[in-house]
Amino acid sequence: MDSQLGDTAWETLPERVREDLRDVDLLRNVWANWRQDRPHRQHGAARRELTRDRVREWGGGPDLTDLLLHGEPGSGEPITGPHVAALAGRVAELPAGEERRGNAHEGPPLRPLRTALSTEHTLRLARAAAVPAHPVVRAAHTYAECVRVAAEASGEEPDGGGATWALPWVLASRVLQRADLPPLLLDPGTPPPAPVDKRDPEDELAPLVSHMARLVTGALRDELAWDPETVAPTGRPVPPLTAVTRRRVLDHVRSRRGSVALLLSALDPAATATVTSGDGGRGGTAAHWWTCLELVADGASMALYVVVRDVGSPPSGVLAVTANARLITPAGVRRALEMSRSESVTVLPTDCVDDRWPQVRDLVDEAVSRAVDELTRG
DSSP: OOOOTTSHHHHTSOHHHHHHHHHHHHHHHHHHHHHHTSOHHHHHHHHHHHHHHHHHHHTOOHHHHHHHHOSOTTOOOOOOHHHHHHHHHHHHTSOOOOOOOTTSOSSOOOBOOOSOOOHHHHHHHHHHTTOSSOHHHHHHHHHHHHHHHHHHHHTOOOSGGGGGBHHHHHHHHHHHHHTTOOOOOOOTTSOOOOOOOTTSOGGGGHHHHHHHHHHHHHHHHHHHHOOTTOOOOOSOOOOHHHHHHHHHHHHHHHHHHHHHHHHHHHHOTTOEEEEEEEESSSTTOOSEEEEEEEEEETTEEEEEEEEEEEETTTTOSEEEEEEEEEEEETTEEEEEEEOOGGGSEEEOTTOOTTTSHHHHHHHHHHHHHHHHHHHHHO
16 A cells, blocks of 8 residues: 555645654555465454454443444445444444443543434535545544534534544544554544644644554554464574664663662662663563663652564564553552553664664653653652
């Protein structure tokens, strides 16, 4: 799937957003090759399980999962006004949001739009779903228009609260799956930017397009990584890009240790900051590598892990860089930091050494900042 470089919507987007869309295209190529080597049922099982788990995080159930996954990938069925009306009717029948898992991010569950849409509304949404653009741009345009339509129909303001409507996510997912991309899965840790008013310039859609491109990239990466029978590889040489990425992560975390230790010593003269690293595999190679910054101050301990992980089994050449932390206090142990899925970094096999490093560095810096803030507030 090549990006439509010549269309107007593409040309109005900032270069940073176009890079996000190129990442979607490049990762989709890796994903398509992976899919060819696996039975269709395995691909379907991966998508259903991953979608089901994410829907449960939102407080949704199997009915919402079925709506997000409806239709064959790459289906040529057009999204018409009657199609939108029928879909809106099914969404309106969804039950209210269920209780979320204990470790889910805070925030309201998705809710159905109970108000019936007019013919004018459904035709507006059908036209949005047919905009000639990159599929992610088209999905973002459809989502934004659907938030506005839902607000008009319900009498609410089209602000950031639009992220809680189920219909925009379901309709945008249909747009993506018609282009043979995964459904659009909400990241509870990072809600989407509020869609701008339709009178604003087209390039004001850019933040939403970028956000959704990262969601699609994360969904493709999750499907690549899904394998219920994964075994940690042994005896494989570490590719150069992987070796450089993990080394730079370790060096950068070490470079932050001194300033963090100085900050903590102002609060507790006995505070310490240490850096360790290791791998999660056997026999000298691993499916993932970690660097840990452990901070101890005022009777509490924070262990921040930055993880570089192979994606796929056997490894696809794609890497995921994520961060998480554990806080230990006299009250017990709890998860203190979970960078959201859209904040994680995907390193592609086509990247040069320096291409992705600025994003990885920013991820590490943000994780360290949040970890220190959490420790000092605790």
